[in-house]
Amino acid sequence: MNYPVWNVPILGSGLVVAIIAIIHILISHLAVGGGAFLAVAEWWASRQADPERIRAFLRKFVTYFLVYTTVFGATTGVGIWFSIQLANPEATSLLIHQFVFAWATEWVTFIGELTVLYFYYYGWHTNSRRMQLVLAILYFVIAWFSLFIINGILTFMLTPGGWTLENRDIVAGFFNPGYWPALFIRTLVMLTLAGLFGFVVATRVDDDLKERIIGFAARFVVPAALLMPLFAAWYWFSLPVETHTMWHNGIVGVAGGRLEAITRYSWLAAITGGLIVIGTLIIAWKPRATTTTAAIALLATAQLSMLGGEFFREMARKPFVIRGVLYSNGLWKAPSKAPVALDQPYFESTRWEPDHATPGSAAHGEWIYRLQCASCHTLDGYRSLAARTAQWTPGFGDRFLQNLNQQGVMPPFQGNSQDRAALVAYLISLHGKPVAAAEVEATLAKEAKP
Amino acid sequence: MDERFAPVPPEAEESLPPPGTLVGQGLRALLRRYPIWPVVAFFGKKRVPEHRDTGWYALGGIAMLFFAIQVVTGILLMVYYRPSQPWQSVQRIVTEVPYGALIRSVHHWSANLMALALFVHLFSTFFMKAYRPPRELTWLTGLGLFGLVLFFSFSGYLLPWDDLSFFATRVGIAEMEKAPLLGPWMADLLRGGADVTVDTIGRFYVFHVTVLPLLVIALLGVHLLFIQLQGVSEPDHFAALPGEKKRYRSFFGEFLVGEIPIWLFLWGVVLALAAMLPRGLALEADVTAAAPVGIKPEWYFLAPYQALKLFPGRLELVGMAMMGLAAGSLLVVPFIDRATPSDARGRLVAWLGAAGLVGLIVMTVWGLLS
Amino acid sequence: MSADDKSARPANVAVPVPDRRERRRFLGALGGLAAVWAGASLYPVYRFLSPQPAPDPFGKEGRAVVEKISPAEVAQNGMGKNGGYAGRGVIVFRNESGELKAFDSKCTHAGCNVQFQGAKLFCNCHGGTYDQTGKNIAGPPPRPLTELRVFEDQGLLFVARLAGPGKG
Numbered sequence: 001m002n003y004p005v006w007n008v009p010i011l012g013s014g015l016v017v018a019i020i021a022i023i024h025i026l027i028s029h030l031a032v033g034g035g036a037f038l039a040v041a042e043w044w045a046s047r048q049a050d051p052e053r054i055r056a057f058l059r060k061f062v063t064y065f066l067v068y069t070t071v072f073g074a075t076t077g078v079g080i081w082f083s084i085q086l087a088n089p090e091a092t093s094l095l096i097h098q099f100v101f102a103w104a105t106e107w108v109t110f111i112g113e114l115t116v117l118y119f120y121y122y123g124w125h126t127n128s129r130r131m132q133l134v135l136a137i138l139y140f141v142i143a144w145f146s147l148f149i150i151n152g153i154l155t156f157m158l159t160p161g162g163w164t165l166e167n168r169d170i171v172a173g174f175f176n177p178g179y180w181p182a183l184f185i186r187t188l189v190m191l192t193l194a195g196l197f198g199f200v201v202a203t204r205v206d207d208d209l210k211e212r213i214i215g216f217a218a219r220f221v222v223p224a225a226l227l228m229p230l231f232a233a234w235y236w237f238s239l240p241v242e243t244h245t246m247w248h249n250g251i252v253g254v255a256g257g258r259l260e261a262i263t264r265y266s267w268l269a270a271i272t273g274g275l276i277v278i279g280t281l282i283i284a285w286k287p288r289a290t291t292t293t294a295a296i297a298l299l300a301t302a303q304l305s306m307l308g309g310e311f312f313r314e315m316a317r318k319p320f321v322i323r324g325v326l327y328s329n330g331l332w333k334a335p336s337k338a339p340v341a342l343d344q345p346y347f348e349s350t351r352w353e354p355d356h357a358t359p360g361s362a363a364h365g366e367w368i369y370r371l372q373c374a375s376c377h378t379l380d381g382y383r384s385l386a387a388r389t390a391q392w393t394p395g396f397g398d399r400f401l402q403n404l405n406q407q408g409v410m411p412p413f414q415g416n417s418q419d420r421a422a423l424v425a426y427l428i429s430l431h432g433k434p435v436a437a438a439e440v441e442a443t444l445a446k447e448a449k450p
Numbered sequence: 451m452d453e454r455f456a457p458v459p460p461e462a463e464e465s466l467p468p469p470g471t472l473v474g475q476g477l478r479a480l481l482r483r484y485p486i487w488p489v490v491a492f493f494g495k496k497r498v499p500e501h502r503d504t505g506w507y508a509l510g511g512i513a514m515l516f517f518a519i520q521v522v523t524g525i526l527l528m529v530y531y532r533p534s535q536p537w538q539s540v541q542r543i544v545t546e547v548p549y550g551a552l553i554r555s556v557h558h559w560s561a562n563l564m565a566l567a568l569f570v571h572l573f574s575t576f577f578m579k580a581y582r583p584p585r586e587l588t589w590l591t592g593l594g595l596f597g598l599v600l601f602f603s604f605s606g607y608l609l610p611w612d613d614l615s616f617f618a619t620r621v622g623i624a625e626m627e628k629a630p631l632l633g634p635w636m637a638d639l640l641r642g643g644a645d646v647t648v649d650t651i652g653r654f655y656v657f658h659v660t661v662l663p664l665l666v667i668a669l670l671g672v673h674l675l676f677i678q679l680q681g682v683s684e685p686d687h688f689a690a691l692p693g694e695k696k697r698y699r700s701f702f703g704e705f706l707v708g709e710i711p712i713w714l715f716l717w718g719v720v721l722a723l724a725a726m727l728p729r730g731l732a733l734e735a736d737v738t739a740a741a742p743v744g745i746k747p748e749w750y751f752l753a754p755y756q757a758l759k760l761f762p763g764r765l766e767l768v769g770m771a772m773m774g775l776a777a778g779s780l781l782v783v784p785f786i787d788r789a790t791p792s793d794a795r796g797r798l799v800a801w802l803g804a805a806g807l808v809g810l811i812v813m814t815v816w817g818l819l820s
Numbered sequence: 821m822s823a824d825d826k827s828a829r830p831a832n833v834a835v836p837v838p839d840r841r842e843r844r845r846f847l848g849a850l851g852g853l854a855a856v857w858a859g860a861s862l863y864p865v866y867r868f869l870s871p872q873p874a875p876d877p878f879g880k881e882g883r884a885v886v887e888k889i890s891p892a893e894v895a896q897n898g899m900g901k902n903g904g905y906a907g908r909g910v911i912v913f914r915n916e917s918g919e920l921k922a923f924d925s926k927c928t929h930a931g932c933n934v935q936f937q938g939a940k941l942f943c944n945c946h947g948g949t950y951d952q953t954g955k956n957i958a959g960p961p962p963r964p965l966t967e968l969r970v971f972e973d974q975g976l977l978f979v980a981r982l983a984g985p986g987k988g
Contacts, residue, residue: 047931215843218850222930225853229860251548264552264725269722274857275714281854282710288702289478290711293505304718308725407929527869546872757970 005370006086010381012374013087014328021082022310024076026193026303029186031069032147033194035113035140037220038120041198042133044216048312051129057213059124061201066121070114088375090330091321095153098163098170102149107297109146113139148185155179158317159238160325170369181235188231189306190222192276195220199283199295205247206385214287220399221280228273240323242408243316257388259409262315275301318406319376327411329375346372346415357419364425365437368419372411379430386430397424456485465494496678496701498725502690503578504699508709508785509571515713516564517666519720521604523557524659533655536648537734544731555724561603563720565750567595574804579792580683586784591673593780596698598666602749605654605662608646613742616735619654620646622747625758628770645737686791752817753810776806838938878905878980884961886910886922886970886977894920900936905979909933911941912970915952922970922979923954928963941965 006013038058045054085092092388096103111439119127120135120347125387127135156163163173172439190347200215236244243262279298283290321328346368347353380386389397405412413420421444422437429435458466458481467474481487498507530547531569532539543550572592575581581589606618623646642649688696699705732742747755754773761769779802787799821916837856878884889912900913902925913936923941925933932945940957941950948959955964968979 123653145555215846218846222850222853225850225857252546252550260551261725261728264728267549267552267717268721268725271861272718274854274861275718277850277857279711279848281850282707284850286703286707287698289707291708294708294711297712301711301718304715304722307722311725435985443687526865529869548867548870550868552864553868 005374007370007374008378010378012376012378012382014376015084015382017083018088018311018314020079022074022303024073024080025306025310026299027069027073027076027285029190029306030138030193030197031065031073031113032143033190033192033220034061034065034069035136035143036191037131037194037198037217038065039136040131041216042136046129046133046339053209054213057201057205057209058206059147061198062121064201066117066198070117088321088328088330091157091326091328094322094326095157098168098173099153099156099327102174104154106146106149109142109149113142113146116142144187144190147190148183149187149263152176152179152292155182157322158313159240161371163423165325177238178235181231181238185228185235189302191220192224193299193302195280196276196295198296199280199290200292200299202287203290203292203295210290211287214283214290214318218280218284221277224273225277225280232270234371239316247317257409258407259315259318261313265308265311265315267308269305269312272301272305272308276305319409326394329372329411331372331411332416342414343416344411346419349414360437362434362436365422365424365429366421368423369426372414372423385427389427390431392424392428394421394424394428394440395447397427398440398444409416417444455482458482459487461491462487482490482594493678494700497698498682498701498705499688500697500699501685503574503685506574506578507682507705509567509574511706511709512713512716513567514670515573515716516560516567516720519560519717520557520564521663523553523560526553527557531609533651534648536609536651537731540612540731541622550700551728552724555728556720558729559721559723561606562748562750563716564599565603568599569750572574572596573803573807575683576780576802578683578685579787579790579796579800581784581787582683582790583784583788585680585683586674588673589784590781591669591676595669595673598662598669599793600750602658602662602666603748605658607748608651608654609658610731611651611735612732613649613730613735613739614745616646617741617745618747619650622751625770628767630767683767686705690791705770707790728762746817749814749818753813756813756817756820757809759760840859844900855917867936879906883978883985886912886969886979889977891975891977898938900938902933903977910968910979911936912979913952920970920972921952921954923950923965924968925965928956928965929959929961934965944949 061219116139155178159176159178161176195217202213250260356363377383377385401413404410421440425437425440625632852859884905887904912922927943934943948961
């Protein structure tokens with residue numbers, strides 16, 4: 001169980017992490033891709049007849065870039081730290097303990113890339129052109145290395161690979177089956193975003209220069225347009241078979257309760273990816289007609305694509321936070337470090353027991369909801385429990401909880417029949433008339449009689 | 451020169467791709483057979499004034515984008531929808547047909563965004579005073595289109611035949627029935643009887659997929675033709691500039707091309723909404739059951755719904771009359787506020803419109819929250 | 821225009837003109853990629869429209885009930901009738917030797933339902949003729965009719981695949 005419980009009404013704690021993270025993803029990928037853009041553009045500028053004019057554009061580019069990525073990147077990045085600790089301290093703790101040197105190295109890369117970027121920016125007029133090129137390349141390498149590291153931790157959550165709680169093989173866990181396809185996919189995304197950001201800045205200069213910059217920036221979209229399907233297929237084959245099943249179930253719609261949204265998110269990512277290619281074509285075809293609004297619209301489309309991709313990746317792992325190891329609500333999967341007999345009274349296995357949640361009390365059911373369900377379900381907002389249990393009777397609810405894990409998209413229920421009755425009573429009470437746990441137990445007993 | 455073919459005009463030669471290319475040859479062959487260059491040149495002349503409010507000109511095109519999405523997804527849904535088995539066929543679409551739920555959710559969200567885009571388009575043209583002479587008919591056809599789209603939404607809403615659809619339609623027509631003299635007769639005609647039944651679906655379906663599309667496409671063509679003939683309206687602050695300061699962008703070559711990335715983004719937004727917030731299907735309509743708790747009309751009907759609550763009992767007719775007057779006043783605006791540049795009367799009209807807009811927003815938000 | 825641009829450009833350097841041919845080739849390639857992505861995005865529409873695989877007419881039990889023909893109507897030698905099963909047409913009759921026979925009535929020529937006419941089975945559309953073993957003996961049909969296993973169970977007639985599981 002995660003304690004203290006971070007109760008976020010309507011959105012739920014997980015969605016708060018998602019919102020911050022999805023914004024961060026756009027910025028962070030742009031931050032790395034922008035490094036490639038700067039390096040290549042420095043080189044390209046030196047081969048033009050008017051290098052100083054191109055560099056004047058680059059100055060504008062790196063000004064926007066520096067402000068945007070450092071301010072919003074840092075804010076949302078730290079925002080992720082804050083929110084994941086609160087949403088899932090157990091998982092965060094495991095990741096920190098397993099990959100402590102990876103995290104430490106990540107911070108070194110952050111400091112490194114920012115230092116290099118500042119030297120690049122503030123040394124603009126004093127550094128030699130060659131030094132500027134070297135700094136740009138160095139920035140890109142360090143920034144890409146930060147992806148190299150975080151990718152291991154992120155992909156570990158979905159496909160821990162050879163790592164288990166017993167062997168704690170961090171190399172196997174870091175370079176897991178999902179690592180390499182994800183690394184290539186994210187690198188392609190980074191290059192694409194760099195081109196799109198180049199479009200935006202290009203619309204702020206005069207038409208002649210705008211046309212040339214747009215022609216240059218459009219080439220950054222081509223690698224992803226060509227290669228993404230390949231790496232997406234590789235990624236697909238690295239996914240666990242349960243994810244494949246989830247995805248196929250989602251083709252035929254709102255079956256409800258089978259995480260079928262995963263299919264819709266994958267198509268959102270793919271179709272908006274195509275829209276980016278089409279948009280780049282339009283902009284490259286008519287560069288002089290491109291407005292800043294149009295260029296920003298394309299960047300916003302990329303954000304939607306990343307929203308689809310990241311939601312897909314997160315849903316692919318449910319109901320686990322570390323697949324096969326730790327469920328999102330804090331239950332460890334056996335064999336685990338704290339083997340739990342699922343049918344013992346729930347509060348005997350929890351680390352803290354809320355005083356007022358004694359069996360039989362009204363708060364008992366509510367605390368079971370908070371500790372076992374609230375990690376993924378709000379009461380009447382995101383993944384609303386009130387909506388999902390609208391038709392519940394005591395008998396149906398009790399049987400449902402006993403078979404919770406059967407479809408593979410929910411963790412098993414922890415607790416004995418009293419705990420089940422308490423939770424069922426609490427959920428039924430959400431729809432109007434309050435029902436006590438004792439009533440539910442009585443109804444179940446009556447129905448059980450032959 | 452072969453007398454069967456028309457000559458390609460010299461102005462055309464300048465604008466076409468070179469005769470060596472495939473496209474260039476193809477276009478010249480067409481022009482020699484169909485001498486439509488004057489028409490093409492006429493359309494090519496359309497230009498958009500460039501000023502601080504130019505962005506608002508994109509809204510009509512955005513509404514058209516959503517309409518196009520509706521037509522395509524609507525046709526797809528028609529493959530599986532059965533008006534004689536409305537709820538079951540929608541359930542089949544949503545639970546059995548591959549990607550049926552996605553396409554239906556896209557249809558739902560694009561409808562909502564189209565209504566929103568049209569509200570914004572209406573108010574932006576209002577505040578830019580684009581309705582003034584000589585553009586009265588453009589304004590009136592626009593209002594006609596808006597009314598047709600509202601009827602589109604109303605008729606489409608019934609088609610799934612779930613609890614929500616049934617009661618929403620019943621209430622909507624009941625309100626219509628209260629209109630004096632013609633009310634009950636119109637309501638019966640719409641419903642196909644004294645109450646909303648599966649027969650009503652027959653009529654609403656025909657309207658939704660045949661009559662309304664034809665009317666909208668015809669009226670839209672006329673609306674766009676008027677704009678093409680008269681040119682895009684220029685707001686006062688632009689018209690007041692001396693000739694050499696006025697800048698224009700060509701519509702087809704520049705403005706439209708700049709719009710396309712925005713359309714692509716909006717299509718992405720519709721998909722994202724369909725992915726995150728799919729449209730559900732409530733229980734099948736039950737004539738005997740009580741209306742669902744907390745039932746409310748869709749957001750675009752919330753303002754009149756909430757406003758009518760301020761006129762209880764006998765006063766309801768007064769409330770409806772007042773709302774009718776407010777809506778009707780939109781029709782006569784071009785005949786009241788005619789001065790270019792705007793005069794005191796024009797400023798009064800703008801203030802009244804602003805008050806109307808604020809009222810609309812307040813009532814909608816109030817309706818949402820209560 | 822930014823001040824940076826103007827001050828950075830020397831007055832006597834010509835601004836290079838982008839190569840028109842190279843630009844057209846690049847746009848063509850990008851256009852091709854865009855077309856592929858757009859086409860791939862239509863895949864959900866294709867799946868939406870594609871008909872689902874037809875369910876097995878004989879269902880889980882391996883048999884389908886015969887509609888419109890009762891056992892009494894084929895009790896005597898020479899009696900026969902057109903009927904239906906699982907949304908398709910069937911002919912059931914008792915031949916001269918007293919055997920109960922059934923054939924899917926879809927003519928192998930162009931799909932019309934063949935009519936039972938006693939000694940022969942005749943297709944009204946183009947004159948195709950089959951004998952009592954289902955063999956095509958005259959007219960355009962290229963192949964014999966599909967024979968089905970037929971049996972009676974609890975007062976109803978059932979048909980099933982010729983060789984395969986099924987009660988009866």
